[in-house]
Amino acid sequence: MHSQQTTVRQQAGSVEENELRLDQEKAEQVVDALNTELANSYVLYHQLKKHHWVVEGSEFLPLHEFLEESYEHVEEDADVIAERAQALGGVPVSGPSNQEDRATVEFEGEDVYDVRTMFQNDLEMYGDIIESLRGSIELAENLGDYATAEILREILVTLEEDGHHFEHYLEDDTLTLEEATH
Template identity: 45%
Template sequence: MTSTPHLRRPDQSHLRQEWGTVADNALRLERDAAERLVTALNSEVSGLYILFNQVRKHYWLAEGAEWGPVSGFLEDAADRLTEITDDIAIRITALGGVPACGPMGIRQHAPIYVEDAHHYDIRSSLERDLDGYATLAVQWREHIELADRLGDTATSELLRRHLETLEADAHVLDRYLADDTLVLHDATR
């Protein structure tokens, strides 16, 4: 029988910056503006983390007649969410903040909820994924406007570029969920 080593809390003397603080930034963006943007972007990162985990779970559990294309899309979508998360977290750091991390921090700041661990049918799973994408897209549009108002063109452009990716993936999900039938429904019957 092997023993599991216990993880120790990090020595706080090595702490460079506390979570929730915004330091001066090399971008010379005013601290108040940087703080507002870091808060907004941490909400994005949190939502992306939750959506990534949900999409990845659905990839693992996908089954049925369209397993191949659905599974392939979900795998690629999860990879895109990872790339977007990294870009946003790097921007938070450039603004002088600390990116959200850890389950409690992420849940606290996310605009979407963590899905229960159960195995759901694929249609319900994809509907929840689409809802997550739509929720993030609405929030991102608001944060693009915030970045524009605060004069942070780089953050605005970063969010716009990734919003296009989120919207494209939402469109694919919407097409998977379409009522697809070749049968004409006669309303007179």
């Protein structure tokens, strides 16, 4: 038999006073931005995970491994974002439907596409999240929350690097030669 907690310690969407001495009104704005970034991270994570599962073809193994590395980075960074939201007195958005509602990026859906289309969709989402992150960094910076800005900057660097790798995979130049059709 397990006990069920009946007392809610903190309402989802609320921000309590934090020990980091960031004014509550400012903390609310930063936590709001962090929850958007957290939600976006999980939408990207699930899309990358899907692509990791369904990728096939002659380049299967390196792409499978590349996608795994990419979604692991996203998951690690999502954890950092969630912990920062909590440290600022907020409640990290955690339910899948809440994350989907909260996100500013959209999952491509359940259908399976060719590798090139999947990678283009991923690169597009990386770009959207990079732009969103830059806005959240600026917000945190303007509110005097330099630590959150710094944390998000580090995440931005990883995202830009991984996004750039997707760009490399999508380049026209390749060692694989297609049969010429006349």
